[in-house]
Amino acid sequence: MIIDIDARSDVPIYEQLRRGVIAGIANDELAPGDRLPSVRALAVDLGVNLHTVNKAYALLRDDGYITMRRGSGAVVAERGAGAADAPGDARIEGELHRLILEHKAGGGDAAAFLDLVRTQLARIYGE
Amino acid sequence: MNATIATVALLLTVLFLPSLVAVPMVLTPWLTDRREVFGVTVPPVAHRDQRIRTLKTGYLRAVVGADAACVVCSFAAWLLAGATGALWAAGMATVLVAVLAVVAQQACRRKVMTVKRERGWVADGDLRAAAVAETAAPEPLGFGWESLQAVALAVTTLVGVLGYDRMPDCVPMHMDLAGHVDSWAVKSPAVIWYPVLVQLVMATVMVVCHAVLLRSRRPVDPERPASSAYAYGVYARAWSVYLVVVGLLVAAAMGLGFQLSLIGVVGAGTVGVLLALVAVVAVVGAIGMGVRYGQNGSRVFDEDDGDAAGDGDGGGTMPRDDDRYWIGGVIYWNRDDPAVIVPKRFGIGWTCNFARPGAWAGIAALLVVIIGMPVVFALL
Numbered sequence: 001m002i003i004d005i006d007a008r009s010d011v012p013i014y015e016q017l018r019r020g021v022i023a024g025i026a027n028d029e030l031a032p033g034d035r036l037p038s039v040r041a042l043a044v045d046l047g048v049n050l051h052t053v054n055k056a057y058a059l060l061r062d063d064g065y066i067t068m069r070r071g072s073g074a075v076v077a078e079r080g081a082g083a084a085d086a087p088g089d090a091r092i093e094g095e096l097h098r099l100i101l102e103h104k105a106g107g108g109d110a111a112a113f114l115d116l117v118r119t120q121l122a123r124i125y126g127e
Numbered sequence: 128m129n130a131t132i133a134t135v136a137l138l139l140t141v142l143f144l145p146s147l148v149a150v151p152m153v154l155t156p157w158l159t160d161r162r163e164v165f166g167v168t169v170p171p172v173a174h175r176d177q178r179i180r181t182l183k184t185g186y187l188r189a190v191v192g193a194d195a196a197c198v199v200c201s202f203a204a205w206l207l208a209g210a211t212g213a214l215w216a217a218g219m220a221t222v223l224v225a226v227l228a229v230v231a232q233q234a235c236r237r238k239v240m241t242v243k244r245e246r247g248w249v250a251d252g253d254l255r256a257a258a259v260a261e262t263a264a265p266e267p268l269g270f271g272w273e274s275l276q277a278v279a280l281a282v283t284t285l286v287g288v289l290g291y292d293r294m295p296d297c298v299p300m301h302m303d304l305a306g307h308v309d310s311w312a313v314k315s316p317a318v319i320w321y322p323v324l325v326q327l328v329m330a331t332v333m334v335v336c337h338a339v340l341l342r343s344r345r346p347v348d349p350e351r352p353a354s355s356a357y358a359y360g361v362y363a364r365a366w367s368v369y370l371v372v373v374g375l376l377v378a379a380a381m382g383l384g385f386q387l388s389l390i391g392v393v394g395a396g397t398v399g400v401l402l403a404l405v406a407v408v409a410v411v412g413a414i415g416m417g418v419r420y421g422q423n424g425s426r427v428f429d430e431d432d433g434d435a436a437g438d439g440d441g442g443g444t445m446p447r448d449d450d451r452y453w454i455g456g457v458i459y460w461n462r463d464d465p466a467v468i469v470p471k472r473f474g475i476g477w478t479c480n481f482a483r484p485g486a487w488a489g490i491a492a493l494l495v496v497i498i499g500m501p502v503v504f505a506l507l
Binding site for chain 2: 002005006007024029030034045076
């Protein structure tokens with residue numbers, strides 16, 4: 001799987017990495033048990049600071065997407081592992097709240113927002 | 128070693144030494160990554176630009192011309208000053224050709240930057256990509272393979288131990304090109320360690336090269352991530368095989384050959400010819416590898432420049448421009464980059480990130496080992 005980042009984007013690099021790994025897991029490009037590169041290897045390959053990659057991996061671990069073990073490094077976690085649900089869902093709700101506020105502030109209505117949601121669901125789940 | 132062989136050896140040295148340097152430097156502009164030319168980041172379409180093509184052929188003519196002039200001068204030196212003169216001239220010519228090629232590259236680089244400005248080749252963003260998890264790309268041979276060097280060292284030691292009785296009381300240590308031995312050592316058990324030491328130094332250099340390959344950043348082109356990652360994997364694996372095989376060959380030939388000549392089994396002249404052959408094989412092999420794979424695997428897939436699969440704009444964009452980190456387009460200096468080893472820009476292989484202290488430490492250690500050997504020899 002390939003991870004892309006844009007070092008000039010407004011989105012911080014650690015966040016781009018986090019989103020990239022999550023997208024990979026969602027798209028089945030990363031399966032449970034797949035080994036991610038070490039922090040140093042990924043930092044070297046992308047030419048970014050070690051702390052940046054460290055932070056991305058720490059966030060992913062805290063949300064339960066990956067596990068980190070001494071010796072075997074970062075590994076994609078099993079789907080639906082207990083820890084994944086609680087912090088992940090809270091963040092999703094928070095971001096949805098923010099997005100809907102923006103949508104409403106721009107004059108949009110609930111039905112239009114649901115259409116946007118359906119479009120994205122179709123893209124990702126392919127229904 | 129009679130006069131005819133010495134003459135032939137001299138002729139070949141004079142002819143080939145500067146050319147061995149000139150050939151890879153001349154070929155380089157056609158072997159680089161498709162996003163580089165003369166050490167400048169460009170969109171792939173640049174390789175079809177008429178002015179860039181003219182620069183490439185101009186560079187080729189300049190370096191080939193310099194090489195031809197040097198060979199002629201070496202011959203002249205041979206006629207005027209004999210073998211010694213010819214060897215000195217060939218040696219200096221080799222250095223001169225290298226220097227001239229670098230000067231030519233720098234001149235071409237400035238011109239490319241002018242073309243780049245005029246054509247408006249600018250990178251909008253700073254896009255990067257990396258491969259994570261298992262990919263289809265081949266992996267280089269692991270470091271464990273270098274344990275074969277330890278086996279070869281043991282063999283050289285064993286040959287010395289077993290052949291000690293055959294060793295003459297006055298051991299020839301060095302021979303000049305005319306076949307005369309000009310340096311001797313008195314037989315003692317310590318003498319069998321000289322070839323082992325020589326082999327150890329050679330093996331260390333090759334092992335360090337292998338380590339450098341393994342530690343490097345693995346470049347991925349964000350516009351062709353899968354194919355560029357695969358091509359680099361093929362290229363890195365091929366070079367790791369070369370380093371292990373040729374590394375063993377060179378180190379063992381030097382150590383074992385030297386040892387066999389010390390114990391009197393093989394003549395020193397024969398060993399000299401053998402080593403010259405090994406050196407030629409190594410260099411020609413490296414040039415062949417460079418042509419076959421290109422830099423970073425740029426020649427692994429046959430495709431037109433700028434006509435990459437799925438690249439609708441004909442390769443006219445640049446995901447990233449890091450010219451500012453490359454001094455003269457060839458020396459990498461980037462404090463913000465954790466990589467110590469990165470792929471070269473103008474050339475085949477890898478180079479250091481000189482902003483990282485680790486690079487200097489590695490170079491210093493290597494120099495200590497390489498320079499230390501002759502010094503230790505002289506003292507013993």
